[in-house]
Structure formats: C-alpha cells, structure tokens
C-alpha cells in the first residue's frame with residue numbers, strides 16, 4: 001500500500017507527514033533539485049531570502065497550523081514568532097498621508113480605523129463583524145466543528161467584496177485598506193468574493209506570525225520528521241504520467257520513463273498541469289475543461305535586495321504597503337501602469353542561531369505583476385533568457401527600488417538588488433502556470449476543484465484546491481491525507497492536539 | 499414552445515457531450531443519479547457547464563438541490579430563463 005505524493009511544497013509535506021504517521025508507505029517526488037516548493041529559501045551574499053512565505057495567520061496556540069504542526073510532530077522543531085498586539089502592516093497611499101496601521105488584532109485594528117475614518121464607524125463595524133461571521137461556520141477556525149458537513153455540504157453562492165465595500169464604506173482609502181488582504185490571495189478586487197476575502201483576512205486580523213528562519217525552517221522540520229518516519233523522498237524528478245488500470249490508480253511514470261507502483265497518488269502541482277498527465281479519456285470532458293481552464297491568480301515582480309539597515313519587525317511594521325490612490329488596489333487590467341499598482345516591502349527573517357553567519361539586511365520588494373507583460377518571452381527557459389527580457393527585468397527592479405527608497409529610505413537606506421523574480425521566474429521555479437502566485441483564483445464565478453477526483457486513488461491538493469496561502473495549502477494536505485485515512489477520525493485526532 | 503424545445507435540445511446536447519451520456523437515455527423522466535449515473539461529484543461540473551452554455555448564474559441552491567430528473571432540470575432552467583427576461 002504505497003502513496004505517491006507529487007511535489008514538496010507545504011501541502012505535499014503536510015500530507016506526507018500525516019500519512020507516514022498513520023503507517024502508510026509514502027514516496028514524495030519533487031521536480032526541482034531541492035524540496036520545499038514556494039517555501040524554499042535561496043541565498044545571495046549570505047542573505048537567506050524567502051519567496052512564498054513572509055507571514056501567516058492561524059499559527060497561534062490551538063489554531064489550525066499549530067494543530068497540524070503538533071500532529072505532524074514538527075511543532076517542537078519550530079520557533080513560531082507572534083507579532084504581538086502592536087504588530088502591524090503599514091498602509092501608505094501614493095496620494096494621501098498619514099499611513100494607516102493594519103494591526104493583527106481585531107480590537108486594535110478597529111480602534112485605528114475609527115481614528116482615521118471617524119465618519120465610517122458603522123461601516124467599519126459592519127465589515128469586521130461580517131468577516132468574523134463568515135468564519136464562524138468554518139471548522140478550520142473553529143476546530144470543535146465537524147469537518148465533513150463543511151467539506152461536502154452545499155455552500156452559499158459567494159458575494160462580491162467590491163459591492164459589499166461600496167455599500168458600507170464611503171471613503172475609498174478605507175475601502176483600499178480593507179481590500180488590502182487581497183494581496184495575500186491574488187485576486188483582482190473586481191473578482192474578489194467577500195467569503196474568500198474573509199477566510200484570509202480573519203486569520204491576519206486574529207494574529208500574525210513569522211517563523212524563526214522563515215519558510216525554510218518549516219521545510220527542514222518536515223524533512224527531518226519525514227526522514228525519521230521512513231518516507232522515501234526523491235528530488236530532481238518530475239512525474240509525467242499518472243498510470244491507470246481498470247479505473248484505478250496503479251502508479252506514476254517519471255520523466256526518465258521509470259514506473260513506480262502506487263495505490264494512491266496525491267498531486268499538488270497546479271490542477272491544470274495534471275490534465276496532460278492522465279489518460280485523455282479518464283475524466284469526463286466537463287471536468288477536464290473545468291480544470292484545464294481554471295483562471296489563475298495574479299503574479300508578482302520580486303526584488304531580493306540588500307538594504308543598508310536591518311528592518312526591525314518587532315519595533316516597526318512587519319510589512320510596508322504602498323497602495324494606489326485611485327482605481328482598484330488590485331486591478332484586473334494588465335495594462336495598469338506600475339505607479340497604480342500596489343507594492344510591498346519586507347525584511348528577511350534570519351534564524352536566531354544563524355545571526356553570526358548570515359547577512360541580516362535582506363529586503364524583499366513585491367509588486368503586482370501580470371503574465372501578459374512577460375508573455376512575449378514565454379518560450380525561454382531559466383538561464384537562457386533573451387537580452388530583451390533581462391533589460392525589462394532590470395528596468396522593473398530599478399523602478400521598484402526607486403519607489404521604495406523614496407518612500408522608505410529612512411528605514412532601509414539604499415537598496416541594492418541581488419536577484420529579481422518575474423512571472424516567468426515563478427512559472428519555471430514553482431511550476432505555476434502564468435507565474436500565478438496563489439494558484440488558480442479563489443474568486444467569484446470560479447469553482448476550484450475538490451481534493452477528491454473521479455478516479456479512485458487520485459487526489460488533488462495544494463493552494464488551487466481548498467484554499468490558498470501557507471495555511472490554505474497546509475489544510476489541503478490535511479484533507480488529502482484524510483480522504484485516504486478517513487476524514488472525520490483524522491480531524492478529531494488533529495483537533496485533540498490542542 | 500419553440501424556444502422551450504430549443505432549450506431542451508441544447509441541454510441534452512451539451513450534457514451528452516460534456517458528461518459522455520447517451521442522448522437516447524436522456525428522456526424527461528430519467529433521473530440524473532440513478533438512470534444517468536451522475537453523482538454528487540458531477541454536480542459542480544454540471545453547474546459550470548450549464549452556466550457557460552446559457553450565460554446565466556445558477557444561484558438558487560435550494561432549487562438546484564431538488565433537481566432529480568431531466569424534466570426537473572428543464573423546468574429549472576426555463577424558470578430561470580423566464581425570470582431573466
């Protein structure tokens with residue numbers, strides 16, 4: 001009885017650890033030379049840079065990530081750093097001062113917003129109450145609730161975030177601050193649903209957390225536990241086919257042609273990329289079309305740089321956001337000029353025991369990017385990009401650094417770029433179609449695939465399924481393992497880790 | 499009446515194609531689950547296909563859930579179409 005887990009991002013690591021703990025024989029297969037997916041760090045000039053993990057909600061004591069990590073026995077290996085009640089994101093506008101503090105605490109946030117927007121008191125309360133109310137029926141926020149009715153039951157049709165905000169909030173700057181968590185699930189404001197927005201925002205409004213050593217510490221903790229529990233792990237190998245016999249999964253075929261037998265397969269890559277890897281007639285056309293045609297979340301430009309000074313996230317803000325003063329903060333239009341797009345600056349998180357060996361002045365700038373901007377270079381692969389692309393990339397980086405230095409130079413000092421990521425980089429490094437940062441969009445009018453598929457033994461997991469972000473992807477891994485082991489029993493066992 | 503027939507034909511046509519069903523079996527009294535072999539996993543795909551085909555949002559969960567036969571489905575879509583007009 002072997003389970004093959006395809007990928008090694010947080011969803012795959014979570015599923016593998018849970019299955020191994022329950023005595024399953026697990027083989028994890030990752031295409032990249034290193035494990036970790038979006039959580040993997042890379043180093044430049046001794047500075048360790050995170051790509052897909054800067055902060056998360058849901059990691060406080062008894063919250064879902066804490067429960068999953070405890071159940072997987074990795075919790076003792078992690079140092080979770082809560083931001084505390086003063087912790088906040090700083091929201092600035094291109095055309096308005098002063099900055100608004102987005103506290104990671106409901107009462108502190110409400111107080112701050114009322115202070116800045118006294119006329120909007122009722123709207124602020126309505127918004128915060130709505131976010132809380134939506135999450136009241138979600139077992140991931142209220143683990144005492146059973147899982148199956150939530151997963152299998154009918155869900156109400158999602159409603160529009162933009163309409164909700166316009167109905168209740170008059171001030172567009174306040175609307176922008178409230179819509180800002182959209183940056184964490186990558187959906188244009190016009191397509192965002194209040195329900196998905198609430199699922200993400202509630203986590204951060206309830207508390208934000210970083211990890212000592214960043215996302216890599218999570219990967220390392222998982223890898224140590226997986227190795228100790230006998231999980232076989234192969235990197236640098238791509239799963240090219242899911243093998244099927246008589247309507248059942250029998251294994252996978254790797255890029256080199258090697259076949260590996262398996263009774264179950266959990267595929268954590270983008271669901272659209274699975275469609276070319278199963279026999280053509282396996283799924284009904286309706287399902288095939290739906291997965292292959294999933295609309296993707298927005299992409300990003302990322303500048304990994306060295307600042308003059310270290311950003312102190314425990315004294316100052318965790319992240320610095322610059323939001324456009326007009327238009328949607330996340331526009332669906334790929335022609336949106338760069339000065340009308342949001343940008344974020346954050347610092348690297350050096351592990352306490354690495355302080356002596358590592359550079360600490362790492363700075364990461366993330367700016368909204370569109371696939372269409374780099375599409376003309378889509379035929380090129382990493383390391384072999386045309387000069388036109390290199391110029392484009394350098395120009396975008398220079399522009400972003402210029403904005404950051406002007407805005408935040410007082411805290412960062414001069415910023416020197418060490419590496420730049422574009423939608424193409426994310427496509428190639430993370431296997432993300434169109435360089436999407438958050439997988440298939442969780443948005444109005446789109447139905448993301450379930451973890452179960454029609455084929456017995458084949459499951460999907462990852463940020464495109466249940467929910468996005470580190471928390472969402474972890475939950476999808478839990479559910480995939482649960483589909484194999486028995487969902488409700490697993491849920492009870494996980495919740496018992498409180 | 500003509501519009502109604504056209505809708506019925508179109509539903510049979512797209513569902514037959516997208517779910518690989520036999521159009522002959524898709525008579526009004528055929529049940530989606532027992533007779534046609536669809537199940538709860540197909541429900542979302544069906545909503546997606548019908549929304550795309552008819553350019554309407556199928557938002558009434560209660561009504562959707564009560565659909566058992568092809569005729570129920572026809573009636574549901576006809577009501578929706580009438581309401582949109």
Ligand SMILES: Cc1cc2nc3c(=O)[nH]c(=O)nc-3n(C[C@H](O)[C@H](O)[C@H](O)COP(=O)(O)OP(=O)(O)OC[C@H]3O[C@@H](n4cnc5c(N)ncnc54)[C@H](O)[C@@H]3O)c2cc1C
Nearest residue numbers: 007009010011031037038052054055239269462463469470
């Ligand atoms: C720039 C950026 C910043 C982000 N910031 C945050 C943040 O601060 N907080 C937060 O919560 N979330 C953040 N996210 C989102 C978060 O990183 C993701 O939601 C999460 O890590 C996704 O995990 P996953 O397991 O679904 O996918 P991934 O981590 O992408 O893992 C999928 C893995 O599968 C492998 N794979 C795919 N196909 C195959 C195949 N056929 N064979 C073998 N291997 C295969 C890929 O190589 C990859 O390693 C950010 C994302 C980006 C891009």
